[in-house]
Each structure stands twice: as structure tokens, then as C-alpha cells.
């Protein structure tokens with residue numbers, strides 16, 4: 169299996185080069201004579217990046233295969249430039265045991281488009297009452313290294329403390345959906361002017377920030393690793409900075425939608441904009457962008473959350489929160505971070521690939537583009553634009569908030585272990 173990527177610029181830097189890939193490994197970079205029988209990817213004018221890694225995806229299998237499967241979600245991921253994704257545990261049944269986590273891993277490998285790493289639940293049934301068997305999931309075929317009750321918060325501080333303590337022995341990380349549930353009862357939108365005007369019960373910033381602060385302290389005292397899911401407020405950035413300065417082993421992600429969208433969009437009452445945590449203010453989005461550029465927020469994770477029309481196209485209060493993200497993430501990062509001069513392509517590689525691979529403990533993803541390294545790669549046309557159409561995305565569900573938007577940056581090919589998984593918008 170030989171592949172030559174012709175004329176790409178790694179990290180968008182320097183002169184165009186050819187990259188030779190043999191048996192899944194980069195074996196030469198420079199001017200490459202195409203070996204007989206080799207596949208050629210013409211990459212003139214394109215940026216070559218390490219394949220993206222998504223720490224936060226909802227694939228809905230098992231349980232809601234009418235909205236997304238490991239198959240359809242893997243296709244969306246490959247088309248979005250991803251070579252590895254972490255599938256959240258809030259499925260039905262919940263991924264709170266090795267039977268489910270090993271199934272998700274094996275099914276992902278069968279599909280073969282992207283490495284699907286199951287996230288294990290922290291508590292049995294996501295009920296927040298009893299720790300799940302983290303050790304059994306870690307020792308299974310899937311080798312689970314990320315645990316989360318995402319969708320709900322591990323609100324009990326004693327249970328969170330135990331989970332953090334236990335995770336250190338497994339070399340794992342606890343990813344927290346930071347939402348103090350007592351502060352968000354009935355909440356429908358970011359607590360602020362816009363929610364008051366529209367008459368929605370508010371989701372206060374303090375519900376997120378208080379849990380992040382608490383968990384940082386728990387992690388610091390346990391010398392454990394904490395990952396904060398979908399950071400959405402300016403105040404959380406301040407808490408993270410404080411915790412990191414004190415040596416807390418905390419990492420954090422921001423979603424593309426919290427970088428680009430604000431609660432201004434709620435004027436239309438369209439539930440496509442309903443998400444948890446809610447879209448915040450322009451000031452929050454601006455601070456999140458700066459924090460991502462600086463590294464206080466480590467990476468971008470999609471929180472790709474497919475929903476069926478009957479659960480989403482309803483009146484606002486009844487609609488499920490969440491939005492698609494896998495195929496639009498790169499473009500939203502280009503729009504918010506590259507076009508604004510906050511990140512160069514090296515920075516894009518850091519926030520979409522290198523840091524998430526480190527946090528998720530994936531040794532073969534997020535690697536340097538260099539000889540001897542595994543060929544997990546994404547090729548991006550930096551000058552192209554495209555118009556988002558939910559119906560055309562690979563996901564079964566179509567709940568994209570970017571419908572009809574024109575966005576910059578097109579993923580033209582994705583390579584997993586030397587094999588092309590997506591090319592020119594089509595799955596291979």
C-alpha cells in the first residue's frame with residue numbers, strides 16, 4: 169500500500185513537498201518519484217495537517233441508530249478530516265461496562281474510517297450514584313482512557329473525588345460536563361438579557377464556573393487529571409488559568425459553536441440553536457477564542473450531537489439540546505481563529521490534533537508530519553469555501569446550526585494509516 173501526496177505544504181509552511189507513505193508510515197518527504205502502482209493525491213496549494221482528533225462526539229450507537237450510527241458518524245468524521253474520535257457514553261444502553269465499550273471499539277474498527285475510542289461512563293447508568301467499573305473498561309479490548317458522564321454532570325463531590333483518585337491508577341482522565349444541576353433546573357438559554365427578553369429560564373455562567381473551580385481543586389488535591397468539556401464562559405477561562413498556574417493537571421476543550429455563535433441567534437426561536445451549555449454572549453466567545461489561541465483552553469472538540477427531527481424540530485422547551493459538528497469543525501476554526509489571525513496552521517494542528525491526542529492518550533495520532541511517523545493526515549484547501557447543507561452531510565440527522573452559511577476551508581482528503589478514507593467530499 170503506497171501513497172504519494174504531491175505538492176502539499178505541511179502546516180502551511182515552506183515550499184510544497186511530496187510525501188511518500190508506505191505501509192501506513194511516512195517514509196520520505198521532499199521530491200518523491202512516484203513508485204509504480206502507487207496512489208497519488210494531487211495536493212497543489214493545499215495544507216497538510218495531522219489527522220484531527222475529536223475528544224467529544226456523540227455517535228448514538230447503541231440505542232438511537234435512527235439519528236447516527238458508528239458507520240454514519242465515522243463517515244462524517246472522515247469527511248471532516250478526523251482520524252480518531254471519542255464516542256461519548258450516553259448511549260442506550262449506557263457505555264458503563266466493557267461489553268458496550270468493546271463493542272463500540274470493534275464496530276469502529278470494522279467500519280475502518282476512523283478510530284472510534286469509546287468513552288466509558290463514570291457512574292452506572294449515568295445516574296451519578298455509584299462508580300462504574302472503570303478498571304474493567306480500561307483493561308478491555310478498547311483500553312478506555314477517557315471517562316465521562318457527559319450529558320450530565322458528576323455533581324456529587326465525593327463521587328467525583330473518588331473517580332479522580334481511581335483514574336490516576338488507570339492513567340486515565342475524567343472529562344466533566346460542568347453543570348451544577350441545582351442551578352440549571354428548567355434552564356433553556358444563557359442567563360442574561362437575551363433570555364429575559366425571550367422569556368426563557370436562564371442557565372447561569374456560575375453553574376459551569378462553580379463546578380470547574382470545584383473539580384480543579386479536587387483534581388489538584390488528588391494529583392489527578394481532569395478534562396473540562398465544552399467550556400462556554402469567560403469566567404471559566406479565568407478559573408482554568410488560575411488552576412493551571414497552580415499546577416493542576418487540567419485540560420479543557422471549546423466547541424466550534426461556542427467560538428462562532430452567540431445567543432443573539434435565539435431571536436428566531438429555532439431550536440437548532442439549542443445546545444448544552446447554551447450559546448453565550450459575544451464577550452464570552454471572544455474570550456474563548458483568545459484562550460484557545462493562548463493555550464489556556466487546550467483544544468477544540470465538536471460535541472457533535474445528532475438529533476432526530478421529532479426530538480429537535482419542536483417547540484423550544486421540548487427540543488433536545490445539541491448540534492452536528494464533525495464536518496464543519498475545521499471550517500469554523502478557520503473562520504474564527506485563522507481568518508482573525510489568532511492561529512496559524514501550526515496552531516490549528518495543535519488544537520484539532522496534537523493536544524486532543526495527548527489528552528486522550530493516543531500514541532499514534534496527533535504526531536509530527538515527519539519520516540517514520542504514522543500517516544494519519546488531513547489535507548485542507550485553505551482558499552476554498554463551501555455552503556453548509558444539513559441534508560448533504562453524512563450524518564443521519566441534519567441538525568446543523570450552519571445551514572446555508574458559507575464557510576472557509578475545505579477538507580479535501582483524509583488519510584488513516586496510509587489509506588485514503590475520504591477524498592473530495594466522498595467516502596472511500
Ligand SMILES: NC(=O)N[C@@H](CC(=O)O)C(=O)O
Pocket residue numbers: 226258318319320345442443444445471473474488489490491
Ligand atoms: N451538548 C448537548 O447539547 N447535547 C449532548 C449532551 C452534552 O454534550 O451535554 C447530547 O448528547 O445530545
Ligand SMILES: [Zn+2]
Pocket residue numbers: 318319320345397398444445
Ligand atoms: Zn455535555
Ligand SMILES: [Zn+2]
Pocket residue numbers: 224226256318319471473
Ligand atoms: Zn456532549
